Amino acid sequence: MGVNYFETILLSIGLAMDASAVSAVNGFTEPKMKLWKILFMAFLYGAFQGFMPMIGYAAGSLVVNLFSNIIPYVALILLTYLGGKMIYDGIKGEDEENEEISNGVTIKTLLLQAVATSIDALSVGLLFSENTVLEASVQSDIIAIITFIISVGSYFVGKYFGTFLNDKAQIFGGVILILIGLKIFYDYLKNIVFN
Structure with missing residues (x-):
């Protein structure tokens, strides 16, 4: 079949949107x-986003279809947890909030974000099923x-807009993470209803 580079680039941009939004959140949370x-x-975001389709490619349709029903729930739970924690930290008091922001986004949080924003890319591996391993x-x-590339750029966009949010950055960021989780879940439910 061969690699259609134009389609792959468009697909990549689409897949990167969740990671882009989370990178922007990190930008105004930890400027x-x-x-x-x-x-x-x-x-991390790129590695997970690129690795998940290969897992889907290797696992094949049976395994991916089995897990595809729980993927939106996992993404929703992880992003709601992270967003809820950010909102809680943002409203629990100015002094504590400033201390939290100075500590920044932890490596554990980055890992959870990477998993939550890339887990739905597992099914993309099925699109590569007619390709060789090298092409996939x-x-x-x-x-x-x-x-x-998009994640780096989005971080700096978030950092820029975060200066306008000041002490509300964590609350706003938390709301965005929860909305991303809800969007992933909504897309899943929409596919069930209309397919």
Whole structure:
């Protein structure tokens, strides 16, 4: 079949949107994030986003279809947990909030975000089923690279807008994470109803 690079790039941009939104949240939650951490965050998001389709490709339709019904629930639970924690931290008091922001986004949080925003990409591996392993790997690499680039850019966009939010950044960020989780879940329910 071969790799259709144009379609793969469009697919990659679509898949990167959840990671992009979460990167922006991190930008206004931790505007003074070190460069190594920004790159590590984007690397995690890209790696998970690129790796999930390969798992789907290797597992085949039976396994992916089995898990596809629980993926939206996992994403919703993880993102609601992370968003709820951010909202709680944002409203529990100015002094505590400033201390929380100075501590920044933890590596554990970045990992949970990476899983939550990429888990729905498992089913994308089924799109690669007619390709060779090498072709599927190339497509997954493109997904990872584009997610990385978009995540870095989105962090700086979030950082810029975060200056206007000031002490409300964590609350706003938490609401956005919950909305992303609800969007993933809504898309899942919409597919059930209309398919």
